[in-house]
Amino acid sequence: MSSERGWDRSRWLPWHSLAVFAFLYLPIVTLIVYSFNGSGVGGFPPRDLTLNWYRELFADGPIWTSVVNSILVAFAAVLISLGIGVPAALALDRSHFPGKALFRRLVLLPLILPGIITGLSLLMFFRQVDVKLSLATIILGHGTALISVATAEVFAGLQKLDRAQEEASLDLGANYWQTFWRVTIPNLRLSIIGAGLLIFTLSLDEIAVSFFLIGRDNTLPLEIWGRLRRGITPEINAISTIIFVFSLLTIVVWYRLRVAAEGKAGIGTELAEAAAVTG
């Protein structure tokens, strides 16, 4: 294999990669280790290992309220962004209308635009139309900003779609509606599930847009943010560790699902490819 030859005498490459991994994981490892540290965050070496922070966390009402809010927001955001993003990808693929180029740019813009601009624009919008800020405005903000993710992923999936199947379905007398539900959507299943999972986790973590659209009820990142401003506590490490473990489980499930379906895996490649296709 000559592709193995590339830079093979450059011994520094594996070491460089190792160093990058160390850099990427140092904060995560620190975070997890200090969630068990009896004497608070910081201080080397960690001492007095304890589960106290987790005990405090489980007794902490406001945190769990914000977790429930976040999950609610994330579910609703997934529904909105898939509900709009899947047709948007289909429209970009097979529909022609005036302003299509502008539409494509607009729908994908939040993928790269700093969240503060979308958040502020929506804040001013809600103020102009006199809507009070609440979880609903956050849902609308997340749902709208994350349409970009759904559209990009599903559009990339459409490029790999076997068009003949849709034609066959139409030729055999199925109407467009039936073809859409029985052929198009099942074929895009993996892109849609992948986009949904990604949107769910992105929404759970979103803070820049939520920051401006928050009403009385906090989402988890905003609850954490509020506490960070008052000082640091290992409780934050504990909740972060729990979320990290859940995220890992999601990745493993998704990985299995994809490997089972098409023998390869990868979260994010889709998105990177999608960005390349649509960008």
Add this chain to the structure above:
Amino acid sequence: MFSRSYRAAITLPPVLWVTAFLLVPYAILFCYSFWLVSPEQAIVHSWNVNNYRELFRVGVYLQTLFRSMGIAARVMILSLVLGYPLAYYLSFHAGKRKELFYQLVIIPLWVSYLVRAYAWKTILGSDGVLNTLLQYVHLTNHPLSFLLYSPFAVVLTLTHIYTPFTFLPIYASLEHIPRNLVEASHDLGASPRQTFWRVIFPLSIPGVLAGATFAFVLSLGDFLAPLLLGGPSGIMISNIVVSLFGAAYNWPLGAAISFCMLLLVVGLLFLSETLERKWAYQ
């Protein structure tokens, strides 16, 4: 092959939604930037360009914008320096462990942005992990204060956050390079170094541009890392916007700054797209 009504059904809802909740809000942002705040703190719809004049007249806005661009540029360069060789190693040399390593790059993306910034704060603080470690092994005998609440801390944290984002498009572009091109280069007698610089690197430029744009634009607009770790010398342009929308209560001026950022971002996207097209492998 698709009927008019089918096309209308897939086109109208997204177009209406995107118009109502993206186009109109951005337009409102634009309008706000021409309005004013009265001394009684009410927003006055009197159209004028005072906010834009203010931006160029008061030094702090441009200075902060340039400082933010400096921070974003440093993050971009560091992310490329960390991300490119990693992507190259994974794509060409990692062999069977490629898939595992790939997942290892992605996993940190699933740890909350805020939490990772916070983790750096606990590492860099004066009684944080790093300073106590340095004192524990007697490398220093007092905490190093430049670590936290400095542009350094902001650059480090943002680099940590955006390196995987930079890595992804570079890796995708490397993976798309037909391996027989690389083999042809070897067979024609090019050294590994020549093969890299003349074949592999030019073909990966679209990925590099996409990754660099991601890192630069997203760090430019960041306001949480500077608030958490930046201190007074690490303030970025978005922090000014946040304060104008909060305590300073001058939405129109904040809107003017945001609109300039929006223009800057869209301009950079066009630039990077044009360059990507120029370097695209056909």
